[in-house]
Amino acid sequence: MKQQLAAWACLVQAVAGLSAYDYNHPGAQVRFWLNGDDVDDGFVTQMPFLTGTGFATLSITDCFKDDDSEESRYDIAILGAPHDTTTTGRPGARFGPPAIRLGSNQKTYGLSLYTGRDALKDWATIVDCGDAKMTWLDNRVALKTLEQAHKKISGRPARSSNKSSVPRIITLGGDHTTTLAALRATEKHWGPVSVIHFDSHVDTWDPKQLGGGISEYAALNHGTFLHFAHEEKLILNSSIHAGIRAQLIDESDVRHDKDCGFHIITARDIDFIGVRGVIDRLRQSVKNTRVYISVDIDVLDPAFAPATGTPEAGGWSSRELLTILAGLDGLEIIGGDVVEVAPPYDNNAATTALAAAEVAFSILELMVSTPVKV
Numbered sequence: 001m002k003q004q005l006a007a008w009a010c011l012v013q014a015v016a017g018l019s020a021y022d023y024n025h026p027g028a029q030v031r032f033w034l035n036g037d038d039v040d041d042g043f044v045t046q047m048p049f050l051t052g053t054g055f056a057t058l059s060i061t062d063c064f065k066d067d068d069s070e071e072s073r074y075d076i077a078i079l080g081a082p083h084d085t086t087t088t089g090r091p092g093a094r095f096g097p098p099a100i101r102l103g104s105n106q107k108t109y110g111l112s113l114y115t116g117r118d119a120l121k122d123w124a125t126i127v128d129c130g131d132a133k134m135t136w137l138d139n140r141v142a143l144k145t146l147e148q149a150h151k152k153i154s155g156r157p158a159r160s161s162n163k164s165s166v167p168r169i170i171t172l173g174g175d176h177t178t179t180l181a182a183l184r185a186t187e188k189h190w191g192p193v194s195v196i197h198f199d200s201h202v203d204t205w206d207p208k209q210l211g212g213g214i215s216e217y218a219a220l221n222h223g224t225f226l227h228f229a230h231e232e233k234l235i236l237n238s239s240i241h242a243g244i245r246a247q248l249i250d251e252s253d254v255r256h257d258k259d260c261g262f263h264i265i266t267a268r269d270i271d272f273i274g275v276r277g278v279i280d281r282l283r284q285s286v287k288n289t290r291v292y293i294s295v296d297i298d299v300l301d302p303a304f305a306p307a308t309g310t311p312e313a314g315g316w317s318s319r320e321l322l323t324i325l326a327g328l329d330g331l332e333i334i335g336g337d338v339v340e341v342a343p344p345y346d347n348n349a350a351t352t353a354l355a356a357a358e359v360a361f362s363i364l365e366l367m368v369s370t371p372v373k374v
């Protein structure tokens, strides 16, 4: 009993130490600094390192409990989708969400040199809801659970309802099929939306082409989910791919991609039209519509993002992608994700996770910059 009490005391102390950490203190790199006074007092707080800190130093919030209070509300939510059983390539993206969070906490946050704003201290209340509880044993159940998680999280009024009516979600994947669950949920609030899809693959494959029509269960995978998004009327024909370079199976894929409502910007287009040209084409395609941004990390060259299921050489650099994302400022972004981060293939510096974290933060900056009313 005495031992049990001591254990509880330790736990309470640990939790108290954690909550004493000043999250408003600018950023994670600061965690190793102490003020002179602190040293003199012998006052030590627990480092938030490896203590479950959420994305970009946000604390993890339970967004799934039934709580209608004002304090429980938020405007933008981060949600992990630990799922990789619908990949056609190397698995591992189930470990993406914690890796991206860890990557995000390798850097400090504050005023952006590019936007002149601090997205974390602007009008929006931002929370990290942790991960959706997805089974790895049944894809249908897993995707249904994810869709329900999205609906629950976006199902309450936003905190700043005068600016933004519905909480918007940024998902940390997870293989790319997780985007279909997100789009099924956004459709409920926003109707069909344009998708700006950064990827090296089109992901609109007809299931008979990719998977060979083995079974209905196999039909939905990370290379066909946009086919299903089109079939289910979740997306508009103003959607567009960017960074495409992986080979197609045959010409019918091009026709089918068009039928699904997509335009294509290839990876090499950037060498001819530049970053500005890419931004202009994206904005032109989706103009006057609401936009979901989906970033498959394999849009980056494997030099910048080696840890992904189906890597393709000849991709964009992190800086090019970040500049393009920033160029989407002003569009009405109603949801977004960064997916296909498979940490088992990452290097010691967690290069892929670091890039993915920066991409997710860029989407966050766009959402803060432009609130959306239903």
Ligand SMILES: [Mn+2]
Pocket (backbone or CB within 6 Å): 176, 199, 201, 203, 222, 296, 340
């Ligand atoms: Mn993809």
